[in-house]
Amino acid sequence: MEQLRRLYNTHVKLLAFDLLSLTQTPSHSPSDPISFSRRGTFFFRAETVGTITSRELKPNKFLKFTVDDGTGCIVCVLWLNHLVSPYFSRCSPPSVRLIAQMASRFAAEVRLGVVARVRGRITSYRGAVQITVSDVVVERDPNVETLHWLECMSLASKCYDVRPS
Amino acid sequence: MESSAIKSGALVSLQDLHQSSPFFKQGASLRVTGKLQEFSVETAIAIVVDGNAKLKINTQHLRDLSFQVGSIYQFIGELLIQPDDEAILQARVGRNVDGIDLNLYHQSLQLLRQFQADHLSTT
Numbered sequence: 413m414e415q416l417r418r419l420y421n422t423h424v425k426l427l428a429f430d431l432l433s434l435t436q437t438p439s440h441s442p443s444d445p446i447s448f449s450r451r452g453t454f455f456f457r458a459e460t461v462g463t464i465t466s467r468e469l470k471p472n473k474f475l476k477f478t479v480d481d482g483t484g485c486i487v488c489v490l491w492l493n494h495l496v497s498p499y500f501s502r503c504s505p506p507s508v509r510l511i512a513q514m515a516s517r518f519a520a521e522v523r524l525g526v527v528a529r530v531r532g533r534i535t536s537y538r539g540a541v542q543i544t545v546s547d548v549v550v551e552r553d554p555n556v557e558t559l560h561w562l563e564c565m566s567l568a569s570k571c572y573d574v575r576p577s
Numbered sequence: 578m579e580s581s582a583i584k585s586g587a588l589v590s591l592q593d594l595h596q597s598s599p600f601f602k603q604g605a606s607l608r609v610t611g612k613l614q615e616f617s618v619e620t621a622i623a624i625v626v627d628g629n630a631k632l633k634i635n636t637q638h639l640r641d642l643s644f645q646v647g648s649i650y651q652f653i654g655e656l657l658i659q660p661d662d663e664a665i666l667q668a669r670v671g672r673n674v675d676g677i678d679l680n681l682y683h684q685s686l687q688l689l690r691q692f693q694a695d696h697l698s699t700t
Contacts (some may be wrong), residue, residue: 413681428585429693463608463653465670466583480653482588482608522696525670554674559686564674565692 423459423531428484459531461560475519490545519547586653591630610651613647633665
């Protein structure tokens with residue numbers, strides 16, 4: 413079980429075409445975290461870097477946007493409903509306000525044409541893989557995308573596609 | 578597999594966009610990078626170059642982007658091939674990428690294409 417979850421806390425760097433081809437693994441119990449697999453490796457969280465090519469805001473509900481890294485478009489969902497969500501009603505109000513403020517700040521950063529580094533949990537909606545966003549950083553260095561591609565390719569061959577012995 | 582209605586801009590160099598290229602297709606979604614050679618405020622048409630290759634870019638839908646001749650820009654958009662076979666990219670997003678290492682960029686593009694081809698052939 414430990415080997416299956418070795419990447420549980422890692423935001424794996426995957427190219428969009430790779431991420432979008434992941435298969436959701438059936439969970440054996442409701443308490444199992446949602447995971448996706450490829451070639452026997454299980455992924456839970458991901459990081460992508462690319463150009464924001466669409467943006468759809470539902471105020472106080474969510475921001476849905478797409479990240480195009482040149483190999484595909486990843487749909488990303490940033491929830492903005494923390495203050496009214498029953499899920500967060502169990503948390504302390506100051507913490508919820510802080511989370512809501514951070515999400516609001518991230519949403520303001522997401523603009524068409526900017527390059528952003530987006531991290532979050534890998535989820536799916538209507539059969540399509542997407543990222544439920546935990547943080548967004550706008551990248552201004554024009555070489556960042558090139559570096560991301562190289563990192564994704566290197567990690568795929570040296571880490572993600574390597575079966576643990 | 579695309580998971581949204583927004584199409585990904587395929588990474589191409591300007592040299593890739595000749596008439597016999599598989600990328601030279603009506604409506605193809607592309608991402609191009611080049612140095613700004615000319616820009617017309619009246620028509621919003623920019624011409625970008627990379628080595629001997631050049632491409633016209635229709636920038637009318639772009640906002641918050643200033644154009645400086647000599648700077649390097651990157652655009653994502655759809656290719657419109659006119660009746661005289663001249664192509665123009667209808668850009669939907671664009672940005673100034675001054676400081677980009679173009680040698681590394683082009684080399685990485687080749688690696689990326691090989692990586693994608695290898696992965697698609699093994700799945």
